[in-house]
Amino acid sequence: MTLLEVKNLKKYFETPKGTLHAVDDVSFTIEKGKTLGVVGESGCGKSTLGRTIIHLLESSSGQIIFDGEDITHVNKKKLHQINENMQIVFQDPYASLNPRQTVEETVAEPLLISGRFRKKSDLEDETGRLMDLVGIDRRLRLAYPHELDGGRRQRVGIARALSLNPQFIVCDEPVSALDVSIQAQVLNLLQDLQAKQDLTYMFVTHDLSVVRHISHDICVMYLGQIVESSPSKELFTAPLHPYTKALLSAIPSTDIYAPHKRIPLKGEITSPINPKPGCRFAMRCPHACEKCSTPQTVEELLPNHFVACCRGKALNQL
């Protein structure tokens, strides 16, 4: 069943230089228990997208439908409910924890506020259970964030996100700031938790290799728009959009005997402020043509595989 449906979502910021189109007409659905990977480079709007969906930012237009209910505009009381259903794990394990709170206090705070645990012993039990769930030694409950390493801090953040028993969690680059060997630990943890608690994730990252492992479906964003979305494996075996192809080819390969040919991109990323109509990638695209300056339509070129490119069919011989 569809847990989250996003329709034509837009988030614009007014700046002195003009309107910044951070998220521009984004639509997708996520099934319960699945992970949607949202991939893109800096400035593509993926973090803004995540934050807008869970109401850390107010959307400019469009619809957000959660569990069948339209939650685009909510009052304070409804927001409280939403917070118990939709949570977030942040990127920076250093900035996402209050430096003056112990692990125990951080994890227990949402429980305290919710009022569901009046007795001290119940609260302690639940806090302990959450710590076990994310793999932190219970003896560390009195530790402060600066006494823990990045991986453990991130686990505390995950425990906090889980404390209100949400159904949906936005993971905003949760492993980007961690060492490679710790990344793998935390990714495994997130996958285990998804299986155990039937969680639904939106996994935001710039790291394509990480997203393949954890996602069921992936969408690729560029300057606020989704340029391609497909089931996870297919994005890597059959990328259709020129940007996706370039992105995949840019990843340095560890196969020293068969390095793939890199698709070079011209120039730098253009500005998301007052963008011109049409494909925003055209300026850097090796296959740009005249039609690219008109608004692109999203076509389903393969089953469940959507691409926003006027030359998509032609370039891939479909």
Add this chain to the structure above:
Amino acid sequence: MGNQTKTVEERTRKESNFRQILHRLQKNKIAMTGLFTIIILIVVAIFAPILMPYDYTEMDMSNMYAKPSLSHFFGCDDLGRDIFSRLLYGARASLSMGIIATLLSTAIGVVIGSAVGYYGGWIDNVVMRVLDIVQAIPGMLLAIAISAALGSGFFNTIMALSIGGIPMTVRLLRGSILSIRNQEYIEAAEKINCSKPRVILKHILPNSIAPLIVSVTMGIGNTILTAASLSYIGLGIQPPMPEWGAMLSAGKTVITRYPHLCVFPGLCIMIVVLAFNMLGDGLRDALDPKLKN
């Protein structure tokens, strides 16, 4: 990371930040000297009536302007009163005014600063412009003006002293809050249904308090100096209540002939201000965990 007497895992009681800070402070010899001096001065001020060899009002005209001797450690003033006793008793006035006035201005400043910093908007603009105006008046002049308007006396002087300190506290706190407000843990707090007051009290204030503590300790030294200046020009504390600034003022006409009337009160003021500054510097270093790591 593994250098406490117990490891992080072995901890059974919450080791509050306070103890960690105290531990760091203890290593700073200058700060400990300052702290020690302040403690001695406070003890002296509290037990002054017992410690004074003479009553602070006791006049002995035969000893007018007496030089320091074994019977009068710091000599006598123009009315034959024992300077040492008056200094001991005067510690009460100076220290209490300095501490109370500073704490009062800090308390008011924290309330205004946290509201303004967290809510922002037009309140922020209006309040900051009002404070701009207050701060545009030199602190000393402001204290004089208010003191003259309210009249002399202990409580009036405290009011005069505290108003000048409010803008700085507000600015400090507001700056702290602005830098913390966009941190992810504040976003996280809002996401777990933290009410706005709770966010301020539990998340923002504890993390913005550090610069404030430093400014409070340094502020006390400054306030004592201002109080002394007020008394020097005849406002503030009135005789016969001894106050170091007033004593300094009384001795200024005879400074060339009988310097001891000015030297000892002056030394006291200098020592107390220095002590608070040394402590304040040490606190600033101890409160910054990044410096240690």
Add this chain to the structure above:
Amino acid sequence: MQTTKQKETSFLSVKNLSVEYTSDDEVIHAVNHVSFDLQKGKTFGLVGETGAGKTTIAKAILRILPQPPARIKSGEIFFEGEELLGLTEEKMRKIRGNRISMIFQDPMTALNPIMRVGTQIAEAVRLHENCSRVQSVEKAIEMLEMVGIPGERQREFPHQFSGGMKQRVVIAMALACNPHLLLADEPTTALDVTIQAQVLDMINELKRKNNTSMIMITHDLGVVAQACDDVAVVYAGEIVELGTKEQIFTAPSHPYTLGLFGSLPDIHSDSQRLYPIEGLPPDPSNLPQGCSFHPRCPYATRACSDRQAALADLGDRHLCRCINLEQIQKGGKKP
């Protein structure tokens, strides 16, 4: 280990380098007995995670470690025949920025925000070459063009450039005096992957043109594959495996190297689960007894905590620091 002949032709030779940091009560063993050689025109990769000591090694070569709290406990660094650690600061300053240059990780903080970009490059040039102000600015423009930035932009300030372009400016600055040795500390980590690819290509091109030798510090094995000729894997301040790129990638031998390869999410594989290295990197002020990696090693035996292994030659100068190599290879690689 080396004949005199080899020593003379070695462009850079680090011998037995050990660096420690002291803070009030603890001693951090950042670099422990590190030795390696770099041939002229080649790129040497230092691979490892945060805190492994790679940056400290580079800073020691350039002698920009703050002493105190850092202290070079032992070692010698031979660069083009000269021993660097024994030189006076004055002599070292002539080498720094001139014959040895460094690119730091974060382009945001490597440039002075209130100086024009062209001025910063020109300053570097004037420091080391006898030329007029006009000539140095010309050289700065030339360098900018070489890294793909239009020359007119030399009048702009760093904040007017994007992250990728800032890093290119930093590279232009580092290469302005045609250094013989370039130390690159995670030069592309902070950049987007498409920009990273551009910058790596550019570095390789410039290197080839000028026959610059390079030490590339990174945690990304993909970057190593693309840019390096020889590789050293660093763990807890020690080199645990050393060899050519081919040797390391086709026959990784040390359990840590194996673990690194195993924990990498691979875009080409279908595996659903990652195989992380258990445990956490060690506390450098409190390193484990014996082999620093043994608490996390799936192949550890009792002997591992007793003694430090020496670097053993696996053949063809592929070195590995592990006493259990035979057993590991016999038993096949663990998944």
